[in-house]
Structures are given as structure tokens and as C-alpha cells.
Amino acid sequence: MVIRSIWAQSRTGAIGADGGMLWDLPEDMAYFARTTSGAPVVMGRKTWLSFPDRFRPLPNRTNIVITRDLDFEAPGAQVVHSLPDALRVAAAESDVVWVIGGAEIYAQAMPLVDELWVTDVDMDAAGDAYAPRIGPEWTVSRADPGPAQWHTSRTGTRYRFVVYHRVSRP
Ligand SMILES: NC(=O)c1ccc[n+]([C@@H]2O[C@H](COP(=O)([O-])OP(=O)(O)OC[C@H]3O[C@@H](n4cnc5c(N)ncnc54)[C@H](OP(=O)(O)O)[C@@H]3O)[C@@H](O)[C@H]2O)c1
DSSP: EEEEEEEEEEEEEEBBBTTTTTTOOHHHHHHHHHTTTOOOEEEEEHHHHSOOOGOSSSSSEEEEEEESSSTOOOOEEESSSSHHHHHHHTTTTSSEEEEOOHHHHHHHHGGGOOOOEEEOOOOOOOOSOOOOOTTTTTTEEEESOOOOOOOOOTSSOEEEEEEEESSSSO
């Protein structure tokens, strides 16, 4: 199974603050939806709870929520109690799984992940949740529109979509 993490980060690597997002980037929401649709998604309990009710569960994909709370209920999702259990559930139904956050889960998944699908957001926003560092074991395999280029959102924020492949294990 191919394991992919997907996130959007500011120039400082921030991905969220106060349990929510740091920007309004509809083009990235659409990219996330079309990219991850059809394959299972794995997330931490806090990311699950960060979605508005109307977006839970994310449609057209198995939602797998990780928590240590044995009584936690996530209607419409499968609740598991470890990352390995989440990946086992995903592997039973798919060749691809998307790790969709948040910071705790990205960090734990990093040694296992094959691909990083990162949206660079051209903002200085500081937060309280950060993406893992992307070290020399990763190489850029795709950048849209280009490595040093940006799209401009209808909200005015600049962004680009970058895909990294692993070149070595740490
Ligand atoms: N920019 C982006 O692309 C993006 C994407 C996703 C999320 N985010 C942001 O990230 C922030 C949330 O990230 P976060 O790090 O605070 O939370 P998180 O990773 O979503 O969830 C953390 C929770 O996951 C559970 N957990 C973590 N490791 C576990 C393990 N080994 N075994 C069992 N359960 C485990 C625990 O739940 P219990 O406490 O219930 O035990 C823990 O409190 C929010 O601000 C959100 O908006 C941003």
C-alpha cells in the first residue's frame, strides 16, 4: 500500500491554530477533495473534530479516526486506537491511503510515508500546529505551477502544489 500524507503549510510550516485552519483557500480545499476522494483517509481525533458537522464524514472515502479514548464515537467513521491499526484498516480495502492530519499524526506517520503532497501557502502565519520537517530523504517530483512559481487564489493568497517522493529511509 502506498502511504501519502497531504497538508497545507505556511512559509513557517504552520498548519493550524486553535484547532482550526489559518487561511481561507478554496482552491486548496477543492484540490484536497479531488485528490483524496475514493481512498481511505486517516486522521487524529482533533482533526476529525475540526471539521464542521456538514463535512463529517468526508464523502466518498472511508474515514478512519485515531484516538486513545476507547469510548470515542465518530458517526460515519471507523474509530481505531493506533496508527498501525488505522493503516491495517486502510490496507484491507485500498492500495493507497491518505494521512490527513493533524500535526501529531503527520509526525508519527512520517517514517512510514512514501509521498508528501504539500500545498505551500505564501503566508507568514504562525500557528500552534506544525508540519513535520521535510528532510534530505525527500525529493520534489512535481510542482504546480513550478518550484519557484505561485498560483494566486481568488482570495488573493498565493499557493502552489508540491509532491515529494522519498529517496531514502531515515
Ligand atoms: N493545514 C492542514 O493541511 C491541516 C490538516 C489537518 C489538520 N490541520 C490542523 O492541525 C490541527 C490538529 O492537529 P493536532 O496535532 O492538534 O491533532 P491531531 O493530530 O488531529 O489529533 C491528535 C489526537 O489524535 C490521537 N492520537 C494521536 N496519536 C495517537 C496514537 N499514537 N494512538 C492513539 N491516538 C492517538 C489523540 O486523540 P485523543 O486525545 O482522543 O486520545 C490526540 O489527541 C488543527 O489546527 C487542524 O486544523 C491542518
